[in-house]
Amino acid sequence: MKYEIENLEENWESSAKQAKITWNSAGSYTPIPSYLDTHNIHLNFNTSSAPMLYEEYQPGENDRKFIRLEKALKKQWQEFKDVYSKEDYEYFKQAMQQSVPLLLGLSPDKISLQLSYDKSIFYTLIKNDISIYFDHFVQLEDDMDEVIVSVYQKKEKIFSLSSSLEHINLEINQFLFGEPYPSLISKNELSC
């Protein structure tokens, strides 16, 4: 059975149980083939705003992680209520919906999220012996988000990058999984 879901914000969990979903950079949701759940993928950002179709939902690991992260964001905002307004929270939520699909596309073993005092969402990912720190700065007054990424392996920094969210996707994927790609900062530069 196919059906449309235009807005999963209010009832995300019950919707997620019925729909096979993933997320794109615009914060909307797109269907994803089930095999992608278990592979390292280069996310294909879909900026279309058209309503999405969903079918045959089988809860995937990424779905569970996304739900957990969304809950964590809400819980942490409660702790940051003196720092950030409800409006700010909505910005954070939108930012999270943009960055989390990218991060889950890296198939991390572990992932967590923290709000920082610098208007950013700070993600920590563990994949094998690699730690990835992904700080998504949410520009609350304009729409140019910035991301700072640091990657450590065995206590050595092997990658670092500061860029827009759009560029970071390619860079991280290329660095961790793909063919050589001209990083803004090469790993050799960072050896110390």
Place this chain on the structure above:
Amino acid sequence: MSYPVKILPNPNFKYIDCDCSSLYLVRSTTANTEADLIDPETKKVYIKHICSPKDNIIDLSTSLLGVFETEHLKLELTSHGLDKYNHECSPDEKVAIPILDEDYTQGKFKICFFLKIGDINKNFVDFRKENMTHKAECNIIHSPMRWNYWHFSVRWKVGEDIIPYENEYRKKNWVQKLSSESRSMISEFGVINVNEANIIPEKCYMKKLPEIF
């Protein structure tokens, strides 16, 4: 409990002049329990406990573990004590011993984390400023305070200049970005247990060792 004199500056002390790579810094936090300090998912120190907004990650205050013990983190300067003792000084300054309840109180045990100096000292982080990528070098600096000779600062050097600890800098966009990299680094290397804390040899901080007969 009387103030531990061994952590005060002393006329026989000098700036520490040995390689401290194998030693650990200790940083106290506001966490109530160890479980509150560590993210259960990733086992890393929560960034909110690395540095609160009123502190400054650009000048992170720590102490050298060894003679200074985690027990000493309980010492809390009173407002009077802060005025009198919370200032940098020379290592050999003669300081009056702080008085209980007047200059300091004995607080509760503090949850803390540790940083191995060799893991972070001289490490580089990158940050963006005016569309250019810059490098900042982590510098662990012995910065004795009137209340604690073993006080160390984690500072950042860009080019030849240490980034100053001033409010006007803290609000700058590029400082926020640098802070982000610093947080990542400290989160990566912060640990909550130290199995074997090396004790610094006396020759590294004593001006002249007593003669042995």
